[in-house]
Amino acid sequence: MSIYKNSKISVRQFCILIMIGTVGDSILVMPTITAVSSKQDAWLSMLLAFIGGLITGGLFAAIANKLQRVSLYEAIRQRLGVWFGGFFFLLFLFASFMCCLTLLSEMIQFMTTQLMPETPVTAIIIFFAAVIIIAYRYGIESYARMGELLFPVFMGLFVMLVVFLLPQVDWPNVQPIMAKGFFSIISGAYPAYCTGFVEMAVLLMLVPYVTGKGKLTKPILTGFTVGGMVLFLVVLLSVLVLGPSLMETKYYPTFVLAQKIMIGHFFERIEAVMAFLWVITVFYKTLLHFFTITTGLAQVFQLKESKMLTIPLGMILLVGTVVGTPNIVVYNVILIEYYPWFDITFFLALPIVFLILLLAIKKKQQKTQQPPQQQPQQPQQN
């Protein structure tokens, strides 16, 4: 039972949503997280995460192609039945809910740390959640189109950031290369891989709304590639311009990067404009996860409407965020130490299980379809 059965987004919009979603909140925190483990080899960690992400993208593309524009829940329900299918799907939704909480936490921490320290946390969440709820209620078509509109803005700001920082690049900052050993690079790559790429498993929820019947491998892989490239460039630039010690110390290195832009003593202090860049990306990723929860819940309970669930869910998310982040230290410990495992279990292992189900129980689905076709014919023969 698809909500907005008639909404369709083009393949290009799908690709753009994936791109912006991959960048998400990783652009804010990944430089610090990778630098803590691998110092000046943070860019190698990001590269490793990117390669892992591409492989995961292949996995998601395989699932998406197998679905053939049927929603994920429908496909599982057909194979596992209502109860088991519902259970597995609820696990997926639970993971998406937790991911929403982390994204909202990131957003408010960034706002209260850098831009508006005295604003109460609840106020920021209310405003942010309100925009997400409104965007959701307008339908997927409208925010996919908005994504298409905002994408050149995003790319423009990003290119500006990279180009204007090139004069301040100090190449010896990457040395010594691989001095800490391979293990530290891997432990830096692990959270980056999970947060950036594995969490995008929710793109599977968008599949029913994409036009056409063709394979979705190309848009998914393109989205992951461009998003991954953006992240890689950000981490590389942080290492080159800021150096490993500064990258590790400051919480939001991309903000510091934006602060460092200084062209000829007149084009400076534009970091608030640059902040727009990641507000867009965090907003879209949160929107994707929120879409997953709401539409997913509506599908599990076989509802025809999902718009009315938005405000109650918004309230629950707000409470979850405020309760879940008593202070930034607790949040950081959980994000770096335990959250990647959570991501892997629910957003990687679970889709792999889904893929196996889709491949293995294909025949069962065909058998159950044949008898109903024969029955109407029997009375006629008699």
Add this chain to the structure above:
Amino acid sequence: MASVFAVLALAAATFWLEAPALIRQKQFRELVIFLVLLLAGSALYSALMLQVKLPNPFMFIKWMYAWTGGTSTM
């Protein structure tokens, strides 16, 4: 206490906004789910306003994966 009233007002406003459409279309299943979520949301939000100590969802994750010992000890 005033903040709890604000929460209840918000819940009432949401109900007034959404419910008539559902009742008109006789979508009772949707109404039930909506009410459940709305009650849960209001209850949690009121508890937050009253500063009741609510469990931290991230601690649940930590408990679930405590056996791994975290990524730093990998």
Add this chain to the structure above:
Amino acid sequence: MLYKFAVSMLCLLLLTGCWSRRELNELLIVLGMGIDWEDGHYLVSYQVVNPSEISNQQKRGDRPPSTLFQGRGRTLFEAARSVTTEAPRKVYLGHLQIYVIGEEAARRGINELIDVSARDNETRMDFNIIIAKGTKAENVLKLYTPVEKLPSYSMQQSLQTSEKNWAPTIAVTLDEALTNLSSQGSELALTGIRVIGSPEIGETKQNVEKFLPPSRFRYSGIAAFKGDKLIGWLNERESRGYTDITNNLDSTTIAIPCGEQRYLGVEVTSSNSKIKTKVVNGKPEVEVAIRTEANIVERSCTDVDLSKPETIKELEAKTKQSVQTNVEDAVSRAKEMKSDIFGFGTQMEKDHPAFWNQVKDKWRDEYFPKIKVNYKIQIFIRDTGTTMNSTIK
């Protein structure tokens, strides 16, 4: 219709501004900050702009262009907030230009000062840090300066200009200081500022009413740190050697003796240096390669004939001698203080990471003082100004 009206009215609510806004007239814009350590607590001085005095439109009164506010406290933040008992507004550090640390506070350790500035969300990383030599930081910030009305701006510009044109000064920003303090292979070095003349007159407007201001500031010497504590000063020649080795030297002048109390002036137009490290028999060795381009700008000895190429070669050799002495002096002074301000350790870490891993804990005290430094200095004198030999007899 009513719905649209209601929605547009609600949108007006969003135009009232942000939650944490601070209007321009609620800001106390700090341009210069000074830290002193006095009797067990911090004395923080803020040099604050007096906007009405520097604006071109309002009638100028008799007030100074900046005011100094001071706060005391056990932590820097406490001192900063205690300023509000005297100042009409809360300080805003976003435009901070110069950060003066008193010598005593520097000798005690500047870790907490750098930490607090890095942690704050209002400060940026582009202000310069200097040490007040032989005086307190508050005295440095109380000077009336000629030409530039805002003393902090004057000091910052002077620092950056002298870094480019005179050599024995370096303009260190907060992020550079943080990087240096975080690495085991290099130590921090900051420029020192002195107040010449009497500070009492310097505080008053009389200072700029005279042709030659009785009280001025002057940058002199570079302070060497060990860890986060100041341990010694480099004199002018050693400072020059320091900037030369660390590739901070852009342009300067070298005086070459050519007779009885007569010196030939050579202007350095560009100078690049590279540090290469080697490990020879388990011992570290450093090769410093300096390549300098210069011009002759002053010829006070008439017996130096600038039309012959041999003269140029001779002068190049003499300049090279002068540069080498500076550099060697700087290195020996740093070795004496056991402080690797040149970053030889960091370079070693980049070139030979395995060796560095073994020696990094003992670098400061054992390996650095005994390190062998080879110099490869090349001087090229290209021009002699717009004349060859002047015809003055």
